[in-house]
Amino acid sequence: MAFELPALPYADDALEPHYSANTFSYHHKKHHNTYVVNLNNLIKDTEFEGKTLVEIILASAGKNPGVFNNSAQVWNHTFFWNSMSPNGGGAPTGAIADKIAADFGSYDNFVTEFKNAGATQFGSGWAWLVLGTDGKLKVTKTPNAETPLTAGEKPIITCDVWEHAYYLDYQNLRPKFLEVFLEKLVNWEFANEMLAGKEFSGDK
Amino acid sequence: MRNNIKLFSTSILAIATVFLIPVCANAQQNNAPKAIDAPMSAFTLAPLPYAYDALEPAIDTQTMTIHHDKHHQAYVDNLNKAIAANPALGGQSLDQLIVKAGTLPPAVRNNAGGHWNHTFFWDSMAPVAKSGTPSPALNAAIISSFGSMDNFKAEFKKAGLGRFGSGWVWLIVGADGKLAITSTPNQDNPLMDIAEVKGTPLLGNDMWEHAYYLKYQNKRGDYIDAWWQVVNWDAVSKRYASVTKK
Ligand SMILES: [Fe+2]
Numbered sequence: 001m002a003f004e005l006p007a008l009p010y011a012d013d014a015l016e017p018h019y020s021a022n023t024f025s026y027h028h029k030k031h032h033n034t035y036v037v038n039l040n041n042l043i044k045d046t047e048f049e050g051k052t053l054v055e056i057i058l059a060s061a062g063k064n065p066g067v068f069n070n071s072a073q074v075w076n077h078t079f080f081w082n083s084m085s086p087n088g089g090g091a092p093t094g095a096i097a098d099k100i101a102a103d104f105g106s107y108d109n110f111v112t113e114f115k116n117a118g119a120t121q122f123g124s125g126w127a128w129l130v131l132g133t134d135g136k137l138k139v140t141k142t143p144n145a146e147t148p149l150t151a152g153e154k155p156i157i158t159c160d161v162w163e164h165a166y167y168l169d170y171q172n173l174r175p176k177f178l179e180v181f182l183e184k185l186v187n188w189e190f191a192n193e194m195l196a197g198k199e200f201s202g203d204k
Numbered sequence: 205m206r207n208n209i210k211l212f213s214t215s216i217l218a219i220a221t222v223f224l225i226p227v228c229a230n231a232q233q234n235n236a237p238k239a240i241d242a243p244m245s246a247f248t249l250a251p252l253p254y255a256y257d258a259l260e261p262a263i264d265t266q267t268m269t270i271h272h273d274k275h276h277q278a279y280v281d282n283l284n285k286a287i288a289a290n291p292a293l294g295g296q297s298l299d300q301l302i303v304k305a306g307t308l309p310p311a312v313r314n315n316a317g318g319h320w321n322h323t324f325f326w327d328s329m330a331p332v333a334k335s336g337t338p339s340p341a342l343n344a345a346i347i348s349s350f351g352s353m354d355n356f357k358a359e360f361k362k363a364g365l366g367r368f369g370s371g372w373v374w375l376i377v378g379a380d381g382k383l384a385i386t387s388t389p390n391q392d393n394p395l396m397d398i399a400e401v402k403g404t405p406l407l408g409n410d411m412w413e414h415a416y417y418l419k420y421q422n423k424r425g426d427y428i429d430a431w432w433q434v435v436n437w438d439a440v441s442k443r444y445a446s447v448t449k450k
Contacts, residue, residue, distance in 0.1 A: 030422040069368055122314050123390040124369035124413075144369040163370070163413035164422065172274040172414065 002040040003053065005033045006078045006204050014086040018184040023168045031164055032077040039070040053203040054149065061150045072145040075202030076126060076158065080165075082200075083157045085187035092188035096156070096195050103137040110139070111182055117141040118161045118178040127178070129157040131195065156194045157186060246284045247298065247319060249277050258331040262430040264419045272326070275414055279318030279391070286311035305396035317391030321372055321408060324393075328407050330436035339441035341448065342406075349383040356385075360409075361428045363387045370412040375440075376403030377447045387411070406443045407435065 008028055013021040039056075043049045048056045048067055053075055060067040091107050092100060104110040110129070118127035121141040128140045131154040140148055141161075148155050159181045160166075166177040194200065252258075252272050257265040287293050290309055293301065301308060301316040308316070330336070338346065343353070350356035356375075364373035367387040376394045378384045379402065386394055386401040394403045409415075409431055416427035 026421045167417040
């Protein structure tokens with residue numbers, strides 16, 4: 001069965017003015033949708049057809065760049081939409097707050113590391129908060145479509161730093177976008193669910 | 205033959221990038237005492253070779269302004285910072301840095317590439333009225349390598365669309381003296397030792413989203429189509445003549 005474009009978890013203007021409906025009209029309706037369409041075309045009548053999105057990502061990594069890039073970008077974007085919320089931003093609460101304090105020393109340290117990761121990902125890519133294989137939270141960055149899933153890490157939060165993610169709203173000011181993402185948008189409720197071990201299929 | 209071509213490439217670069225050499229800010233004036241620790245500054249950003257609105261409507265004024273004044277400026281500034289952090293690399297020309305990109309710290313490689321590529325890019329374009337046409341020699345080479353000008357443009361577009369993420373698409377003269385199309389990731393280019401396909405660039409188009417997003421958004425193909433209107437064929441033809449005349 002073919003994949004479908006997952007709906008945004010909020011209205012397309014729900015994150016205004018920090019993340020515009022205009023940006024979503026391209027980022028979700030065009031970029032994300034193109035990855036879905038390309039993926040369906042690429043896996044039709046192949047060994048990937050019928051697998052889950054995560055299975056396709058893991059099976060194609062390092063072997064089939066077309067399938068990997070499109071499947072990972074479908075998952076990454078769905079994860080990014082969920083990493084933001086109209087009620088988001090600011091310091092976390094709940095288990096993620098304690099774990100960030102324990103593993104980074106302080107929330108401020110995390111903020112510094114996350115902004116730095118996003119700002120220094122040269123070219124297109126992603127900044128991540130993940131639960132590492134050692135059970136500790138850490139900040140990582142990945143180029144293009146690459147995802148921490150292939151390293152066995154559990155993504156907790158991501159911010160898209162492809163230029164298409166922020167260019168209409170922030171132009172060249174990627175650090176400003178990262179700042180607004182953390183102060184106004186980041187969805188700690190979702191982060192707590194991920195930290196608790198909830199699966200994320202990325203296809204809905 | 206191979207050696208000859210290498211020589212051409214070097215001399216072309218010397219000509220093409222004569223303005224891309226770091227200038228010493230504290231150049232000795234008269235008999236002023238020498239400042240021992242004054243650093244060599246620095247690569248500088250040249251103005252655009254035309255007005256910001258000169259490439260309308262193919263490339264809009266706002267895009268040209270941000271692309272040159274912000275993005276290109278940032279590559280220049282960050283290159284200078286990266287060189288300051290790696291003093292052993294000081295005093296070298298951009299061309300010297302580019303050809304040994306594989307041995308450079310990422311900050312030097314990326315920003316040196318960004319500076320070289322954008323300078324080359326601005327010089328590869330001209331207002332529609334001054335964009336000229338390919339010289340007979342270049343035209344013949346394009347037809348010989350790609351069958352027709354339309355095929356060349358189609359293959360160039362395909363390579364540009366196929367560059368996943370950020371990067372560049374190029375028309376180059378390869379080591380065999382023939383024209384070829386290639387693409388490079390991020391701010392790499394075909395002169396770099398680490399390039400998968402090496403050669404002397406004749407023409408390059410910026411496939412970073414910042415090059416076209418304000419006007420074309422996700423439609424990279426439309427940007428490539430429109431961009432042909434502002435390709436400076438006189439400049440490209442001159443580059444080709446420099447490669448082939450020796
Ligand atoms: Fe650029």
